[in-house]
Amino acid sequence: MPDIFDQPVQRENTCSVKFDARKTVFGREDVIPLWVADMDFPAPEAVTRALEERARHPVYGYTLFPESLYQAVIEWFEHRHGWTIERDWLLMAPGVVPSLHAAALAFAGEGEGVIIQPPVYPPFFSSIRKTGRAVIENPLELAGGRYQMNLEHLEACAARDDARVLLLCSPHNPVGRVWSESELREVLAIARRHKLLVLSDEIHCDLTYPDKPAHHVLARLAGEEDALVTAVAPSKTFNMPGLGLSALVVRDEEHRRALKEVFETMHMNQCNPFSIAAFEAGYRHGESWLGQLMVYLQGNRDYVIDTIRQQLPAIKVTEPEGTYLLWLDCRALEIDDSELKKFFVHQAGIGMNPGITFGEPGSGFMRMNIGCPRSVLETALEQLRRALDK
Numbered sequence: 001m002p003d004i005f006d007q008p009v010q011r012e013n014t015c016s017v018k019f020d021a022r023k024t025v026f027g028r029e030d031v032i033p034l035w036v037a038d039m040d041f042p043a044p045e046a047v048t049r050a051l052e053e054r055a056r057h058p059v060y061g062y063t064l065f066p067e068s069l070y071q072a073v074i075e076w077f078e079h080r081h082g083w084t085i086e087r088d089w090l091l092m093a094p095g096v097v098p099s100l101h102a103a104a105l106a107f108a109g110e111g112e113g114v115i116i117q118p119p120v121y122p123p124f125f126s127s128i129r130k131t132g133r134a135v136i137e138n139p140l141e142l143a144g145g146r147y148q149m150n151l152e153h154l155e156a157c158a159a160r161d162d163a164r165v166l167l168l169c170s171p172h173n174p175v176g177r178v179w180s181e182s183e184l185r186e187v188l189a190i191a192r193r194h195k196l197l198v199l200s201d202e203i204h205c206d207l208t209y210p211d212k213p214a215h216h217v218l219a220r221l222a223g224e225e226d227a228l229v230t231a232v233a234p235s236k237t238f239n240m241p242g243l244g245l246s247a248l249v250v251r252d253e254e255h256r257r258a259l260k261e262v263f264e265t266m267h268m269n270q271c272n273p274f275s276i277a278a279f280e281a282g283y284r285h286g287e288s289w290l291g292q293l294m295v296y297l298q299g300n301r302d303y304v305i306d307t308i309r310q311q312l313p314a315i316k317v318t319e320p321e322g323t324y325l326l327w328l329d330c331r332a333l334e335i336d337d338s339e340l341k342k343f344f345v346h347q348a349g350i351g352m353n354p355g356i357t358f359g360e361p362g363s364g365f366m367r368m369n370i371g372c373p374r375s376v377l378e379t380a381l382e383q384l385r386r387a388l389d390k
């Protein structure tokens, strides 16, 4: 029986950033789109059914967050991650990126420092810069084909007088690391020693591979004394990030109040009825779909890595432990970042995210999104092979 994830879905002309912004971003609308972190798969049927059902009621007025939504989050994290969240700790938010901005505003003063670990998802930089805070970089280290945190340097960053917050990406976009329990315990210890608040962005926490270690929710390892805010969302898990809704889990009442105030000053506490319906349906009914998805993505991951290792020796790839993102080391091509982007677009006909957009340590890399039917990856790798052969 063909896999449901093998079926192509036409996404052109749906106002999709990944498909319909290609001309603007790459200068060509025919590149194979392997950028933007959404997948080309239909969301679970239960999500679509919930949206249809909501649409059948023809009044789309101002909406509140129903109690059942909070319960859906609580039950999902208890069941999938063994994490007990209390109802009072939950704060709904319009997205994880707005939450990064809110955390910078709430927990660091103007000009004060926020630590990030590049290469990292670009809004980690912009949320700090655009709110007038200072970026403190603790670059990840690549050792033996695997990225690690430089904990010694992290301690030095945390010890700076101006350091207030650490933005942790867990699992880490773009390098695909699922941080180990011991790494996370070290992070907590450093933060505790230097009175840092940790904002742990765990939006990718459900996207771990069946053959790799499980994700550890940082809050499960933390104690009451740790200053910690966790950002979660079903948007990546069930492929519905366009609907824009997320949750913050904040144990400390003062921290909760500080975040709430920031959202309120921007009038960002409203949400639309469709996000609510989809969010709850995903967490309540999406688990078996997620299981099938991860098996399919594991097949994609193995296919791409095997093909690159066998046929494209100029490119090195680190095996991700989570996320549908692959991080391609193209430094052996010995071309600069602007030429690298041009090579992928104009020689190979592929649109990927240039590694340099994830910070200086991403120079010479490209980020590839494998959340698409395998046939798309086969065509892309064949085009890349031909371009490299030239």
Ligand SMILES: Cc1ncc(COP(=O)(O)O)c(C=O)c1O
Binding pocket: 037, 094, 095, 096, 097, 098, 121, 169, 173, 201, 203, 204, 233, 235, 241, 244, 245, 246
């Ligand atoms: C680490 C990380 N955080 C946040 C987001 C986006 O979150 P949202 O769409 O809820 O703002 C992404 C999307 O790629 C991501 O990779």
